[in-house]
Amino acid sequence: xxxxxxxxxxxxxxxxxxxxxxxxxxxxxxxxxxxxxxxxxxxxxxxxxxxxxxxxxxxxxxxxxxxxxxxxxxxxxxxxxxxxxxxxxxxxxxxxxxxxxxxxxxxxxxxxxxxxxxxxxxxxxxxxxxxxxxxxxxxxxxxxxxxxxxxxxxxxxxxxxxxxxxxxxxxxxxxxxxxxxxxxxxxxxxxxxxxxxxxxxxxxxxxxxxxxxxxxxxxxxxxxxxxxxxxxxxxxxxxxxxxxxxxxxxxxxxxxxxxxxxxxxxxxxxxxxxxxxxxxxxxxxxxxxxxxxxxxxxxxxxxxxxxxxxxxxxxxxxxxxxxxxxxxxxxxxxxxxxxxxxxxxxxxxxxxxxxxxxxxxxx
Amino acid sequence: xxxxxxxxxxxxxxxxxxxxxxxxxxxxxxxxxxxxxxxxxxxxxxxxxxxxxxxxxxxxxxxxxxxxxxxxxxxxxxxxxxxxxxxxxxxxxxxxxxxxxxxxxxxxxxxxxxxxxxxxxxxxxxxxxxxxxxxxxxxxxxxxxxxxxxxxxxxxxxxxxxxxxxxxxxxx
Numbered sequence: 342x343x344x345x346x347x348x349x350x351x352x353x354x355x356x357x358x359x360x361x362x363x364x365x366x367x368x369x370x371x372x373x374x375x376x377x378x379x380x381x382x383x384x385x386x387x388x389x390x391x392x393x394x395x396x397x398x399x400x401x402x403x404x405x406x407x408x409x410x411x412x413x414x415x416x417x418x419x420x421x422x423x424x425x426x427x428x429x430x431x432x433x434x435x436x437x438x439x440x441x442x443x444x445x446x447x448x449x450x451x452x453x454x455x456x457x458x459x460x461x462x463x464x465x466x467x468x469x470x471x472x473x474x475x476x477x478x479x480x481x482x483x484x485x486x487x488x489x490x491x492x493x494x495x496x497x498x499x500x501x502x503x504x505x506x507x508x509x510x511x512x513x514x515x516x517x518x519x520x521x522x523x524x525x526x527x528x529x530x531x532x533x534x535x536x537x538x539x540x541x542x543x544x545x546x547x548x549x550x551x552x553x554x555x556x557x558x559x560x561x562x563x564x565x566x567x568x569x570x571x572x573x574x575x576x577x578x579x580x581x582x583x584x585x586x587x588x589x590x591x592x593x594x595x596x597x598x599x600x601x602x603x604x605x606x607x608x609x610x611x612x613x614x615x616x617x618x619x620x621x622x623x624x625x626x627x628x629x630x631x632x633x634x635x636x637x638x639x640x641x642x643x644x645x646x647x648x649x650x651x652x653x654x655x656x657x658x659x660x661x662x663x664x665x666x667x668x669x670x671x672x673x674x675x676x677x678x679x680x681x682x683x684x685x686x687x688x689x690x691x692x693x694x695x696x697x698x699x700x701x702x703x704x
Numbered sequence: 705x706x707x708x709x710x711x712x713x714x715x716x717x718x719x720x721x722x723x724x725x726x727x728x729x730x731x732x733x734x735x736x737x738x739x740x741x742x743x744x745x746x747x748x749x750x751x752x753x754x755x756x757x758x759x760x761x762x763x764x765x766x767x768x769x770x771x772x773x774x775x776x777x778x779x780x781x782x783x784x785x786x787x788x789x790x791x792x793x794x795x796x797x798x799x800x801x802x803x804x805x806x807x808x809x810x811x812x813x814x815x816x817x818x819x820x821x822x823x824x825x826x827x828x829x830x831x832x833x834x835x836x837x838x839x840x841x842x843x844x845x846x847x848x849x850x851x852x853x854x855x856x857x858x859x860x861x862x863x864x865x866x867x868x869x870x871x872x873x874x875x876x
Contacts, residue, residue: 451819453762462764464820 342407346418349400349535353425356393360430360545362386367470370500371430379666387667391660397537398656405532405652406645419519419534423512426544431508432471434662435629438507438547439472442500444479445493448486455479455486467500484580485549511547514555515539521558522639529639532648538655542629550632553581557588558636561605564595571596584633587616603640610637626683628658646694650687657686732834734775737783741792763814767807767824771831774803778835785842785864790850794862801871804835832875839875843868 362378363386364371379386431438446468447455460468460475469475479486492510496503519534533539543551556578563571575592578585591608594600600608613634620630631654638651660682664675739746753773760769777800784793807828815821846864853859 451762451764451817454759454765457760457768458762458764462823464823 342404345400345403345407348396349404350421350425352393352396352400353422353540356397356541356545357425357429359389359393360433363433364430365432365436365471368432369467369470380669383667383669387663390666391663394537394656394659397540398652398659401535401537402649402652404535405648408531415530415534419516419530422535422540423515423544426540427505427508427512429545431504431545431547433545434541435546435548435627436471436473437549438504439468440474440480441489441507441547441549442493442496442503443468443472443475444481444486445489447479449490449493481549481582482580484577485552485582488552488581508544508547511543511549511551514552515543518551518555518558518636521555521562522636525558525562526640528642532642532652533636533639536635536652536655538628538631538659539635541659542632546629548629548632549581550584550629553578553585554632554636556581557585557609560588560592561595561609564592568596584613584616584630587612603643606637606640610634610641613637626658626661628655628661631655631658649694650690653686653690654683657683660686730830730833730837732830734779734834734838735772737779738776740780740783741789741796763810763817763819764824767810767814770803770806770810771828774800774807774835775831776800777803778838782838782842785846790846790862790864791852794850794864794867797867797871801874804871804874835875836872839868839872843872 361374362376364375366375366377366380368375443460444455446466447453447458447460447463451458451463456479459478460466460472463469474480488510489507492506493503495506495510519530522533523530539551542548556574560571560575560578563574575585575588578588588609591600591605591612594608595605617626617630617633620626635651635655638648641647661679663682664678665671668675739749753776757769760766777796781793781796781800784790784796811821811824811828814824843865846868848863848865850862850864851859852862
């Protein structure tokens with residue numbers, strides 16, 4: 342058990358250090374730390390990333406599946422995870438954080454409507470040097486844009502401070518989500534809080550999906566006690582990234598006491614998994630979209646197979662970064678490799694689970 | 705000397721036989737005509753436009769709004785003049801002029817607040833070219849004046865050509 346914990350934290354530390362190998366060459370604010378390693382040594386970068394992922398998922402798998410022997414306080418592990426990953430470079434795997442900052446700047450610095458004005462229209466703005474999708478208007482809901490005023494103002498016009506203010510802001514929602522899960526069911530905490538996909542996509546890449554899920558969980562948490570707050574919380578969640586719109590049927594059923602207990606989480610997880618599967622029709626199956634259903638599957642701990650399958654699937658989703666990391670190309674064979682890498686771990690795990698069951702029967 | 709005279713005459717005849725002066729056509733694209741006055745849905749599109757004004761906040765936002773409205777009402781005026789609906793066309797062109805006049809102040813405000821307006825100025829120049837191009841064609845087809853005789857009121861003379869000339873002046 343100790344080895345698993347040591348491996349887990351060593352991998353996190355290494356990941357934080359390694360994330361700085363991915364600094365964008367145009368990010369002048371971090372010029373001092375730029376090495377160009379991820380561009381010069383693409384294959385090595387991919388191998389190191391694979392190594393970190395494997396170590397993280399294996400240790401997490403062992404910790405979650407042996408939590409009865411677990412002596413270390415969960416709070417300390419979560420706190421240490423946050424501290425280590427807070428200092429990582431956020432644009433290692435995705436550039437979304439730059440997009441959040443740019444959209445906030447359009448709204449709260451230039452006082453323009455980010456749903457109408459493209460970032461590219463602010464010719465000469467230094468953020469355009471490294472922000473992606475500058476030819477698109479705001480991609481997220483109005484509540485998210487409103488919320489980003491907090492980290493943007495906290496950044497006081499300094500880019501590095503703004504970058505880490507956004508990271509800290511996302512960390513708060515991760516802590517809030519863990520807190521809510523703990524309030525709803527203590528035994529669900531570890532599965533969510535230590536899942537490497539959740540941890541990397543939230544504490545490293547700072548995706549706003551955790552904010553959306555925090556408000557969705559808050560809505561379910563308050564559903565019996567503070568109904569008005571609960572409704573507004575679900576509305577807030579929907580107005581962050583719209584995906585939780587698919588929770589409305591489960592929410593209504595729960596509101597009317599038609600479903601109770603674990604059934605709520607099962608149907609919520611199923612609904613969010615359904616919208617997750619629909620995402621390729623809109624754009625692409627991004628790994629961080631798994632944050633939409635993982636919080637609900639955390640409560641389904643009685644189904645060990647399902648939880649392990651989610652963990653293996655999370656691993657597969659995180660492997661999706663490798664083809665681009667290794668080739669620098671989004672096209673050609675990359676989409677095929679991505680799909681294969683996502684599905685392969687799941688197929689192997691299912692085959693293993695099936696044969697293990699068969700073997701037990703013969704025994 | 706006779707040779708130079710001959711060349712001059714040749715050049716003169718070439719231009720004289722062409723369809724008047726040749727202008728470089730602007731690549732700026734004007735919108736399709738939307739609902740026209742008289743259509744039941746026209747009032748709805750007017751309300752929608754009035755409400756969307758609040759969505760277009762900020763200097764660049766207002767720039768886009770005013771330019772799109774100036775475009776829309778210019779196309780509306782052109783269509784109405786073609787159908788000899790001079791009173792309605794007159795009103796539409798008046799609106800287009802008002803919106804077009806607002807654009808410049810939007811750009812000044814944007815510049816004063818530190819925004820780079822180079823692209824917007826370029827955009828406005830292209831739009832102005834296109835507007836002038838349309839207005840010049842309109843001027844050829846409308847009468848000098850039009851007498852509007854409302855019911856139970858004294859008639860009013862609308863100076864159509866003068867209005868178009870003013871519109872061209874605003875856009876220069």
